[in-house]
Amino acid sequence: MEARIAVLEEIARSTKEALVGIRSELAALRGDMGRLEGKIGDLQGSIGELKGTVSQLPTTWVMITGIIGGQLALAGLFLAALRLSGKN
Secondary structure (H helix, E strand, O other), X not given: OXXXXXXXXXXXXXXXXXXXXXXXXXXXXXXXXXXXXHHHHHHHHXXXXXXXXXXXXXXXXXXXXXXXXXXXXXXXXXXXXXXXHOOO
C-alpha cells in the first residue's frame, strides 16, 4: 500500500513540476502576444498609409486618356507646323 502511495506522490510531484513549467511558458507567451499585438497595430497603420497612397494613383483609364490626348496634341502641333512652313 505504501508503495502505491509513494508512486502516486511521485506522479503528483512530477505533475506539479510540469504545471509550473507550463505556467512559466504561458507567461512568456502572454508577453509575446503583447508585443505581437503592438506589431499588428503598426502593420495596420502602415497598410492604411499604403491604401491612401495607392488610392491617389491615377487609374488605367486616366493614364490611357492622358497618353492619347498628348499624342493628339503633338499630332496637331506637327500638322500646324507643316501648314505654317508651307510644305503641305
